[in-house]
Amino acid sequence: MNTEKRINKQKELIETIGRQSEQEGMQPVAGRIMALLMVMDKEQFTFDEIVEELNISKSSASTALKILQLKDMVEYETHPGDRKRYFHIKVQEPFYLFERVKNSMIEKNKMMKSIIKLKADPESKNVLFFKDLIRITDLFLENYEKMKENFFKNQ
Amino acid sequence: MNTEKRINKQKELIETIGRQSEQEGMQPVAGRIMALLMVMDKEQFTFDEIVEELNISKSSASTALKILQLKDMVEYETHPGDRKRYFHIKVQEPFYLFERVKNSMIEKNKMMKSIIKLKADPESKNVLFFKDLIRITDLFLENYEKMKENFFKNQ
DNA sequence: TTTTTGGTTCGTTAATTCCCGAACTAAATA
DNA sequence: TATTTAGTTCGGGAATTAACGAACCAAAAA
The missing domain is CATH 1.10.10.10 (Winged helix-like DNA-binding domain superfamily/Winged helix DNA-binding domain)
Structure with a gap:
């Protein structure tokens, strides 16, 4: 070309x-x-x-x-x-790409926990759904931190 | 309360x-x-x-x-x-939360690859930065798929 | 000292988004 | 058949956002 x-x-x-x-x-x-x-x-x-x-x-x-x-x-x-x-x-530390995502997940996680706390029925459909989502966001965050750690170890 | x-x-x-x-x-x-x-x-x-x-x-x-x-x-x-x-x-399969993120990462990854392809100097600051970001997004995507797989295995 | 350069700030206009009320529709009820 | 119910669609107004030009400012050059 x-x-x-x-x-x-x-x-x-x-x-x-x-x-x-x-x-x-x-x-x-x-x-x-x-x-x-x-x-x-x-x-x-x-x-x-x-x-x-x-x-x-x-x-x-x-x-x-x-x-x-x-x-x-x-x-x-x-x-x-x-x-x-x-x-x-601006050249940044490359993980900055995910920090927004991470923070948004933390926010959502918190929000769902507040919702659950205020529910009358701790077994309602929404509660069960949000509990699932909380588990998954926790898993995600944990995994993300591990990935980061690993990355810096292998540098 | x-x-x-x-x-x-x-x-x-x-x-x-x-x-x-x-x-x-x-x-x-x-x-x-x-x-x-x-x-x-x-x-x-x-x-x-x-x-x-x-x-x-x-x-x-x-x-x-x-x-x-x-x-x-x-x-x-x-x-x-x-x-x-x-x-x-709507109660959804919980990983739907990340699918947007995943797709946006795939898009960014592609975009950065197209930029690199069109550069005159393959060692320019931006190119090196984007290469870093490509590595990191690849790593992220790989990790994400693994996490998902693992999750379903342990269910 | 005046002019030029490299921008910033402010007020206005154009475009877009958001929400409303009024008119409408289709199904059920009287 | 006429009326009520459960919404949808359309046109318009208010609010917000985006971009502009004109006026401005501070530092450097003439």
Whole structure:
């Protein structure tokens, strides 16, 4: 595949990833920025390059970048004698991908326990169902921690 | 705790769960309905009871219930000689809780592989980061399947 | 000192989502 | 046959969100 073709494919991928991010609740512009920083060969973009490349206004870029930094998904560097910010995706400890999931499972687990506590009939359909779910989320969390531990041991 | 107090707590919990569901992208009314069906002692509600209990319009109840049924979260039964529908939460195979997560991991995994394929420099920062993430998601998926298998074996 | 650069903030507009009431339908009852 | 019951569908208004342009600011350059 020649360079031109490859770059076209990269731009298509930005659209795909953008739409995917929207579906996961991210706002359109923020999704496009993430995608841009992830797929292109150049992995550092200045503010103006982002504005230009995605055809968005400076204000949208500014707010979206602020959000992405708050979410710890993007960061920037500056170079002495150069006022520009060089934005790039934030390289994180890879398990961060699952921490959201983990926390959501912990939340659900707690919630189901509170429901059970307040039920009149400790053998109701819902109670039995929630007990099942509690067992399974506990198992999941336990397994997850083991996996993590193992991973770091074998490093 | 006496019954009245307990029921008050249940109603509070409906609010909490409702807000939690909203944060996970569910629409407010749908979240309240789910919460109602989950926490109250009565675990089957007719359409009119839902409307009454949550103080919502029939039309909102109708659309929200349609969505919840489409998402496989709620179902109803009817009894011969009674035109009412008795709505309740759908009891599912408990691993359904993780299937969304699993699918989202598979998607991310694929996406990162497509990004890598299109990069000019196979040693770039992003590429190395994504390779790490691919390893970790693979490990996660593998582990998850094992956990599931084990679970059913020990049943 | 004035101008340019690299952004941020604010107010407005456009688009979307959410929910409601009113009209409607289909089945059961009177 | 007329009325009631148990919902559904449709159109519109309110609230929320997304993105924009214009005005602004602080630091550097001219």
